[in-house]
Amino acid sequence: MDAAARLALRGRPASSPNPSVGTILVRDGRVIARGWTQGGGRPHAEAHALSNLSSGEAAGATAYVTLEPCAHRSERGPACAELLAQAKPTGVVIGILDPDSRTAGQGVSLLEDAGIEVTVLESASARESLAGYLTRAERGRPHVTLKIAMSLDGCIALADGTSQWITGDEARAHVHSRRALSDAILVGGGTWRADKPRLDVRLQGLEHRSPRRVLLTRGVAPDGVKVINAPEQISTLDGVQYLYIEGGAEVSASFLKADLVDRLEIYRAPIIIGDGLRAIGDLGLTDLPAAHGRWAIAEKRQLGSDTFTAYQRTR
C-alpha cells in the first residue's frame, strides 16, 4: 500500500479536481500492473492499471488501491468497482474508504457481490497521499502547507526586508518541486510588493506545472492574480486541493491563528541574522503548554548546507 501511495504522487496535481489514486496488481509475488490517476482525472488509477493487462490476466491477483474503487459510472468512464468486478482479481486491498457519497461503501459492496475478497486497511500512507481530497471532503477547504525559509535564529529577512537568498540552490530547487505538486501558491501583499515573486516552477521539464497564484490582501487584485481578503476564503478556491503558502511573516501568523495550516515545511539555513524579520508575526500566545503537542515531524532531510523539516498537524 505504501508503494501504491507513492505511485499516486505521479497524478498530483494533474488529476485535480479528482483525487490522485495509485493501484498495484500483484500475482504470485510479482507486480503485474501499476496505475495512477491520469491528467484531468481520467482514466482512474484502476482503469489505467487494468489497461496494461489482457483479458483474464488479473485472475488470481491481488489489487492494492489507495482509495475505495468508485461505484458511480460517468460519461467519462466506467465505475472502477465494476471494472475490477469484471477483471476478477482474487482480492482487493483498499487503503481508505471514499467519503464521496456516490461511492462510500458501495465500491466495497460491488466488489464483494462479485465474489472478490475485500480488505480495508485504514492506511496512514494512503490517507496522507489523499490529503488534499480528504481535507476538501472533511473540512471544505484545500490542504494547506506553510513553507518558511529561515535563518538558524528564526528570521526570514533582514530588518530592511532583504530575503534573497536565505537558503542555497538545493533548498530553492526543492521549493520549486513542492510548488509543482500544488494547485495554487499564496503570498501576502507585503511579500508581493517587496519581492515581486514570480511564484512559478523553474525546474527543467516542469515549467508547465506552475500553479495558480493567489494573493492575500485587503486591497485589490494585480492582473492575472486571484485575490482573497481573509484566510478563511481559501474554501472558495475552486479546484484547489493543495495550497502552498510562501509567506511572509504576517500571512504565516494569519493562517496559523485561523488554524488553517495542515503541514509546515521549514528550510533552515546555517546563518544567523540577529535583529531581522521574525519568521512568524504575533500569534497572541499566552499559554505555553497549549503550544506543545500540535506538530509532529513528518520528514527530515539535508539539502546542501540547509536542513528541511516537515511537520504535520496532530489535531
Ligand SMILES: NC(=O)c1ccc[n+]([C@@H]2O[C@H](COP(=O)([O-])OP(=O)(O)OC[C@H]3O[C@@H](n4cnc5c(N)ncnc54)[C@H](OP(=O)(O)O)[C@@H]3O)[C@@H](O)[C@H]2O)c1
Ligand atoms: N524567507 C522566506 O521564506 C520569505 C517568504 C516570504 C516573504 N519573505 C519576506 O517577508 C517580508 C514580507 O513579510 P510581511 O510580514 O511584511 O508581509 P506579508 O506577510 O507577505 O504580507 C502582509 C500583508 O498580507 C495581507 N494580509 C496578511 N494577513 C491578512 C489577513 N488576515 N487578511 C487580509 N490580508 C492579510 C495584507 O496585505 P495588504 O497590505 O496588501 O492589504 C498584509 O499587509 C519580505 O521582506 C519578504 O522578503 C520571506
Ligand SMILES: [Zn+2]
Ligand atoms: Zn474510479
